[in-house]
Amino acid sequence: MPGVSRLNAQDLHQHGRVPAGVTFAARLAFENISHSFGPGADTLRGVTLSAEPGEVLCLLGPSGSGKTTLLRIAAGIESQTSGRVLLNDREIAGPSVFLPPEKRSIGLVFQDFALFPHMTILDNVRFGLTALSGEEARKEALIALSRVGLEDYAGSYPHVLSGGEQQRVALARALAPRPAVLLMDEPFSGLDSRLKDSVRAETLAILRESRATAIVVTHDAEEAMRMADRIALLRDGRLVQAGRAEDLYLNPASLFVAGFFSELNLFEGRVIGGAVETSLGRVDATGFSEGDDLTVAVRMTGFDVSETAGDTQARILSRRYLGVVELLELAVPGAETPVRARVRCGALSARAKDIWLSTRKSDVLLFETQRENA
């Protein structure tokens, strides 16, 4: 183990795997945060949101929705135009207060890992431990490295590590000073898809163990669902909905939210006699008023198919085999565009052409058309 003293290596050995150092998890709150890069370039518009102690909060949203800017405001790298940031109810950024980044007890992990190539892995991790003496910092850095299972590489340089390993070093470096809040900006986007799952699972385990409050930026809804205790979805600088993955998936506040979590088939219609008529049949519109123009959204996964019976007749236009499921494009009488469905492979025979389609009620969502377009 080049670059590591025998004493420290032995220390680690005696401890076995070192559990993640427990931080004093903090509550980080954004209060009515707005931000602009200049006239007509509003990035955030009145965002009020908090990450509770020990919680993993994912900031989710399309490109340009303001996720990174919000994270940078929390870190103190960017200043809001108005609003306040509070750490455990103490204002750290506001109209008359600005605590610099190094005084915030906040750790950062970036998309590109940002390791220093000319420093050993141990020195990279030691970098943030300036408050400790040389030997103490070395020991803490080694402990942090052993938490992510990379103590054997302490004396090596970053280029010898895979992308996933580099990300674990970046995590060790961010957690070594035991920050109250850890901010991660698209931390897995630089990893290939095979690595992503395992590094994400390891990261989550370490976050749980350290009990740090974490805010993770991602544009990937599935990633947010896998990691988050709560998800905050942003659009054009506004918070559109925050809640548990189930809340956002099952009760989306708008068509935008629904479309972010599921692939949808859309139908337009008007409420007549308490229901909307679509090419997939009548949809109950309880809760809406007579004459309302509605968008009916049906999840692609919301269909049962059969060759003998069902609610609606459909003709297969194309089918694509995806392994566990197959993707169908279907012509349905009265539908202007093909209906797309994901169904279990084997549900239909190879020669199936004209089939029956049944829609599961739980996969049908209704939204007011006008409100969504406003």
Ligand SMILES: Nc1ncnc2c1ncn2[C@@H]1O[C@H](COP(=O)(O)OP(=O)(O)OP(=O)(O)O)[C@@H](O)[C@H]1O
């Ligand atoms: N330095 C800058 N100067 C001017 N505009 C900027 C600057 N940085 C970001 N923006 C703009 O601010 C908006 C929000 O950017 P931000 O990076 O916060 O979004 P994001 O949701 O994190 O996007 P992505 O997922 O693409 O990183 C975007 O429209 C972006 O073009």
